[in-house]
Amino acid sequence: MKKTQLLAAAAFAATLGLSAERAAADDLTLCWAAWDPANALIELSKDFEAKSGHNMSFEFVPWPNFADRMLNELNSGGQLCDLMIGDSQWIGLGAEAGHYVKLNDFFDANGISMGDFLPATVTGYAEWPKGTPNYWALPAYADVVGWTYRKDWFERPELQAEFQAKHGRALAAPTTLEELKQIGEFFQGREIDGKTVYGMSIYTERGSEGITMGVTNALYNYGFTYGTADEPYKLDGVVNSAESIAGLEFYKSLYDCCTPPGSSDWYMSENIDAYKSGQVAMQMNFAFIWPGVEADPNVGGGKSGYFANPAGPGGHFAQLGGQGISVVSYSDSQDAALEYIQWFAQPEIQQRWWDVGGASAMRAVVEAPGFASSQPFAQTFLDSMAIVKDFWAEPAYASLLLAMQDRVHKYVIAGEGSAQEALDGLVDDWTEVFEDEGKL
Amino acid sequence: MERAARATPAGVARKIKGLSDRAIAWIFIAPTVFLLLAVNIFPLIWTIQLSFTNYRANRPNAEVKWIGTRNYERILTDGDIWLTMQATAHFLFWTLLLQVLIGFALAWLINRKFKGNDLWTTIIVLPMMLSPAVVGNFWTFLYQPQIGLFNYAVAFFTGADVTSFSMIGDKALAPWAIIIVDTWMWTPFVMLICLAGLRSIPDSIYEAAECDRASKWRQFWTITVPMVLPFLMLAVLFRGIENFKMFDLVVQLTGGGPGNTTTLTSIDLKREAFEKWRTGYSSAYAIILFVTVFGLASIYVKALNKVKER
């Protein structure tokens, strides 16, 4: 690993020396998930191709297979990808297994400072071990779970009046989880424009990471933590604390009270379908969908509003999404790949990234005076990015995730056992994983 | 044996120019055997070897330790794996039963040789040609209570409330959701085999029965069913093997949920092998599954041979 870094640094120094006389054009492949931001990146990267002379090609893998396929690729030392926009939780594996090139020297040599990016994204996307200045990626796409709601429904006078009478406050975007549930119950089963509508769509998917990315938004805000500050792997009494149990029970109560029938295996795209087709009043989803919501003929153009994940009794957090961009250590074109990162880190490119539908994590962009009003959802995006928290980013994150999917889906969707049993079981599973890893 | 000898009379064989029979036989068989050895048997042996280790394919540099039968012990004492076995058994039993009943009935009806039966046979066979992964994916859409076709169709015929049930979300219905789709897709296969069986029965047998004044009902049970049985059993063998391995359709349809209700063994195995990357452990798991199928299939093939001899 050390060797690779040295080589990379040396090779890059060489390219810098030759920068007047550009090295031969390289073919770079960038790997990411197949989704709209990736398509926007194709458009954005045309500028890099024109300026650098390198050719970009893209390998986008659909979300459900993204982790399997790309981790498979990395684990086998594959050379398909030169640049990888890998999920935030892979950073531990990428660093420890030597899949990613360490970028500290490169950042120093090129005046790229992590202080220029939102602190949460640096921790979430770039650092391993967390909280130490060891960088394996540049924050590329800032994303977070937030909520979309039907402003046009919320604003109807008759609904306003009814809600006021019932709850003694205006029908507006909720600020606490309790309010969220009340609004969900208020809409559940209601007739609107001749159709039965439901409260909200939340993440419930079984196969990949869906329900975990959803339930954490309740857990964190009831006081759940992954360990303690002193003992990062202390699980018993922490993961299954009374607060965590209350949080899990709350998520199940949301599923039971306020979601459409059949929403038992829903993730990003099913939630979008339910929202766009007018089934639900509110939708939990990652912020990346917001530009698409605004542009939608049925729910866009001012009909939708946005709010950050509401606070709970134990805190105010939101599940982090998003990714950093890394250089794959097996690539033959590491110099060109680093050139791409250098290009991507420029403030004007980051600004343009936001303009074309990407989500920049650069402070110069998101803290600019006009940013909050640049899009209807921009302020919510900022508020949400300020409260993010991520799942485990350990090398064994996949095993940790599978255990959580299993335990939570069994309790919340299939209704087996109690919240206490689910979290006790989760502690057992996670303990086993960490023991296998030699961390406990 | 005697037939082969008869096919190559010594006198003729000696006169043949070119390759000897023996050489031709081996040249013809060798590529097949070689390919199967390379792509099936070699990996199988490798799997057996891995199953006694703690190897993890995502840690190429970690030390590989020989841990004896510990993987096997862990699997055989794991209650969750028995649950996936039960889910698989439930799925196997009902898909095979439904496909045999419907498939045979359809074949029998088509064999009434009404006008245009060829056209309808071709139409019925279509679902079999779709990709199971695509089918599974699309059926999640068809099963959506609010925007899918299935609930509206059921509501139309039974008068039930459209959104009163959810095929995938309900723990009691989800196993049936996957059975319905598999049956929709693969009944035509059983039907084709049964049809072949029905058409292989010579008319003369029925004519003889007719002379003996056997009733139609009796003819059905004493002629039709026994003659078609070997075909039907072969169809069950092939469908059984395929459905024991079932992965793509169900993974797309339910992801194994709700909870673990539809987590069939292949789905569980895939999680262990390609998500948790416990290669040694999942190799042991794979061997256990293979031995199970192999054992069941050998018993079944013996029974099949007995039926054929009758």
Next chain:
Amino acid sequence: MSSYSITEPSRRQKWIAAILVVTYAVITMLPLLWIISTGFKSSSDAIAYPPKVAFQPSLEGYVNLFTTQTLQTPEQAEAPPPDTWYGKLVHEKGLAIVGPSRFGERFTNSVIIGFGSTFLSVFLGTLAAYAFSRYRVPLKDDLLFFILSTRMMPPIAVAIPIFLMFRSLGLSDTHLGMILLYTAVNLSLSVWLLKGFMDEIPREYEEAALIDGYTRFQAFTKVVLPQAATGIAATAIFCLIFAWNEYAFAVLLTSGAAQTAPPFIPTIIGVAGQDWPAVAAGATLFLMPVMVFTILLRKHLLRGITFGAVRK
């Protein structure tokens, strides 16, 4: 009873049978028709709540299937719409085409791997089946059972070592690797089916040819092969259906260069959310080659499925 044959069903029987079969066919076609019609819906019609049976047809799904799109940049929004009809369609939705999609490549991979492995498994299967049918082969029954047993292994079970093996041989994510793999999986079926057909071809034909001065090999190519055409066609249909639609190996062993369409189609994502019309369009197009192939060879299908092995 009809007058001309005892075994010919009566008119009434035929009518009842026809009605039942047609009813089944119609019900079984509904999901398929729903897929095909969804391919011609606009994205909002596709997820309409409640579902729409009558709709304004649109080629949106097919355009989305073949292109990669993203939200318009501010400049693109102000620029006049592109000249092409599909460009206009996309522009109206506030989107812009950034390039072709990967569907074309995936489909081409499917054609290469599907037909390549079908050819190879039928070719090798024919040779092996002929040898098993005509020659004294030591341990013949054991070899045949060995060949059948290779089909019993769950793909996931052998996927790990195959993955490791392909990685070291450089076959990961290559057409050749996938063709060899699918061929191996199909060989058991191919050998067993074809042996049944070979057994049924009278040996006298070859013997006559041999006496006429043909070599063994010539007798095989000029006499036996034409006779076995039906069986070969039927076998090819089954091999193709498998190889064309296989998912587990494709998703586990390929990533970029050699991935086929089945892992791709279910995951076509549009701007926010699954693009159902494009998924349906992809599924429809993907069904076409195998459907046409089957219809062309349908006469052989029924005979092919009789599994000569049973007819001993």
